[in-house]
Amino acid sequence: MPAMLRTALLALTSLAAFPTYASDGGCGEPVDTERPQYIIGYGSLMQDDSRARTSPKAGPAHPVEVEGYRRGWFSRGAARPGSTWLGVQSQPKSHLNGVIYQVAPAEVDATDKRESQYCRVSVAMSDVHPLEHGWAPDRDAQAWIYQSLPDSIAAPDSKNPIVQSYLDVFVSGCLEQEQRYGLPGFSLECLATTDGWSEHWVNDRIYPRRPSLYQPNAFQIDRLLSSRLSRYYSRVRIESGG
Secondary structure, three states: OOOOOOOOOOOOOOHHHOOOEOOOOOOOOOOOOOOOEEEEEOOHHHOHHHHHHHOOOOOOOEEEEEEEEEEEEEEOOOOOOOOOEEEEEEEEEEEEEEEEEEEOHHHHHHHHHHOOOEEEEEEOHHHEEEOOOOOOOOOOOEEEEEEEOHHHEOOOEOOEOEEHHHHHHHHHHHHHHHHHHOOOOHHHHHHHOEEOOOOOEEEOOOOOOOHHHOOOOHHHHHHHHHHHOHHHHOOOEEOOOO
16 A cells, blocks of 8 residues: 655646646446446545535445546636636546545436536556555446546636635545544645645635634634645635625
């Protein structure tokens, strides 16, 4: 199993420093209904409540490290304008941490609809490394990850910033895994294996002076972000109501 926290420093370089790699397979490859199906979550799908809205019958999420992909703030989509979201691209020698969970074929279809601005591509099970002691996915299974489409890739800017409400869902999912499975540093690894951080970042939480009313993990999330992303976090602006 690869050691956690191999990435000691955040990648703070611009998107231009990272080439784009095409997927080895096609977009939306056929699902073999005779084989177990797994989805790899790396953003909002890491959080229990968010994932359950699309896959209420899914199996439990298990923490994993995935080789060959980089995660970053570079995904745009016409269906959700005004923000920049997390995405992944295939990139040799890169890795990220996330979750993997088993679903029925119908829930693959449901996730395709949810992630319509991404491309579902297959991931070799040899590139998926469980971080939970004593558990491993079926090696004969199909595993899927939702990769950013080439024409959706763009860095955050003033009109399409990183938004705190979405970031909260991502980091909450990381904290859930860290606490549930006793994985010190898992949340920090989430930040360290995410690039594209930007000063184009807005706090759109409701009543941000009392954020715990609406985001129970607000103070824990903020401590984590301020300790590891002080260059950007110190410049986050409060989103005005109008």
